[in-house]
Amino acid sequence: MLAAHAGAMTDLAHAIDVLGGIATRQQLLAIGFTGADLTRAVRGGGIWRVRQARYASPTAHIDRVAAARVGGLLAGPSAAATYGLWAGLDPRLHISVGRNSARLRTNVAPSFSDRMTLSPDSSGRPIVLHWIGGGAVPERGPECWRTSFEQCLRQTVAWCDTETAVACLDTALAVANCSPARIFEIFSPASASDRLTASLCRQGSDSGSESLVRQRLDRLGIRYRQQVEVASVGRVDFGLIGTRIVIEVDSWRYHGDRIAFERDRRRDAELVARGYTVIRLTYQRIMNDWPWCERMILAALAAGR
Known part of the structure; x- marks a missing residue:
């Protein structure tokens, strides 16, 4: 019987993982x-009850646990990161809640955080x-635990x-199989200013850092x-x-990747x-010293290379 219970707890934790690490009671009953x-798994430590009718697997990301504990959804740039999109540098955790929400908890209980490995960008985030x-x-x-893809894009543009x-x-155009027509459709109910911002997106940037360079080149008229x-x-x-x-452009994932470093040095030599x-x-450099980047680009242009 104990073995059967252990198997059920494992299956339950896996089911929650499939749902993103956080699940409602109704989802699990369905x-x-x-x-x-559920009661047996919580008492046995196989899953965690983070809020009434909200459960987390032991491997759930702490941002998702925080959103569930608050009683809301990861939203805007915080949701964008979970979709693999550029989320910017805002260190805060954005959580949307219903207008009539109550009993909100804006912290992760020590009983949960003590059992989790907190990354520097997750621990103590406002x-x-x-x-x-x-x-x-x-x-x-x-x-x-997160807003829909469409809501996420509209929120990120608005906020x-x-x-x-x-x-x-x-x-979103590069990694989420989203077309320009789909972006237009998503923003059709948005404000005029948000629709204008959305119209500035372009295909061709494989990473957020590439997009930043693209936008800055546009502003320079290059x-x-x-x-x-x-x-x-x-x-x-x-x-x-x-x-x-x-x-x-080297993305943030590039740091410490020796194979990528060697490959790109070879490419550079071939180009030269x-x-x-x-x-x-x-x-x-892009994030912390753009004036230097701009000087290098303008100097190369001035040299007529």
Whole structure:
């Protein structure tokens, strides 16, 4: 009997993981578990009850636990990160709650955080609550811990600076199988200013950092093409029109990847051998020292390379 209970707890934790690490009681009952299963799993430590009728698996990300404990959904840029989109540098956790929500808890209980490995970007993050009409947690899913993809995009554009918002949409076009027509449709009910921001997104940026460079080149009035194919080298991130200047952008994932480092040094050498000037911009430079990046680009243009 004990073995059977242990198996049930494992199955229950796995079911919650499939739902994103957080599940409502109604979701779990709908897929065949009973109230007794839930009680037994909580008492046995196989899952955690983070709020009335809200359960987390032991591997749930702490941001999702925080949203569930508050009684809301990860929203805006915080939800964007979970969809694999650019979320900007806002350290706060954005959580949407229904206008009539009550008994909100804006912290993660020590009993949960003590059992979790907190990453530096998750531990002690301030929480921002957004009170939204119709923003109640969906009890039957499909997900009870984040806003829908469409809501996430609209919220990010409404709440974030233009550069962050456009970069989020650029990455939606690149990694989320989202077309420009779909973006137009998603923003059709939005305000005129948000529709204008959404119209600035473009295909071609494979990462948020590439989108930031694209937008900043636009502001400088520099003409370019993205994802340019160079014979025997492959695609480069930016080719400045009328020049042999190439800009390559390293995303944040690049840091510490020795194989990628060696591959890109080889690409750079191949480009130089073919008469190109290569400007490689690291994530840290783009985010923390854009004036330096701008000087390098303008100097290369002034030199007529």
